[in-house]
Amino acid sequence: MIGPAGPGRPAEVVELQIDEVRSASAVEATATVRCILGPVRRGARFTLVGDPAQAVDLQLVRIEAWGSRFVEELDPVHTALVTLRGTGIRLLRSGAPHSGWQSIRGVNPPL
Template sequence: MTTTPGRLSIDAELQIDHVRRIEENEVTVAVRCIRGPVRLSARFRHIRGMPTPIDLGLTGILFCGHPVDELDPVCTALVILRGTGTLPPTPGSTVRSGQIIQGSNPSVRPTRTDAPPTRRA
């Protein structure tokens, strides 16, 4: 876990590959986990190298087409993020390909309500 002075501790990082779907306050993106594992309900508050704060909650992870509760480092998946900072990937927008979003995992491991036994990617 990394702690930056004046910032929250960071134990979850996802690198955006591409945006799949955009809605008003939700975005579905293909990502690669670069620090984790990243668990459901993780909160992303910062884009590495950008001064603009974001507030995105991780509400879904699809690994190889299957919902999972967490994503391990180096794995890729589709994730659903909800909150502010989910603007379309255009010049000047917040979330774009290649960027790394940084945040923290929940202190308690949440599980999906429709979940069979916990699965990891």
Template structure:
């Protein structure tokens, strides 16, 4: 088991989602099973960093479903099916024993 440290959003507003499974990808979007590592994460959060990759991403969280219900936010340690849209969805991958988990990092949208 990997220790991911604190589950609260750091003072800089960073939010993180750990990717467990990429369910489906399409042109510019992906449905992904995730666990919230730092948050809460709100709809319209933007993600610009992907662990284990130097490739640029620019993803926006457009949908969150937790236990069959649409949710406006995802709190730390909770899991959900989310939709990410934008540049870089093709770089997302499901977790595997030999490669571990990818983490997308970004910030909530400014109201």
């Protein structure tokens, strides 16, 4: 378990695979991702990136799927353009066939 999800509730562990980091500043990044473990909801907090895992503190603030439709969650195997904010943005990298794809792991916000 990565962290608490609320009183008496186990954390819902979620994972996104980074395909392409499209833009990044010191505290925000926009990336194309695929949901590996979820569904991942807006507000999810990611605390681990890569393999070996490195600590980050990123929050999922926007999910844009199916063209330009903003959604509240992303189901497994679907892709979307997401915006992440927090510390550790510099650790995010685009995937490539020769180096593999990076994943970020965390938990959904409490319901």
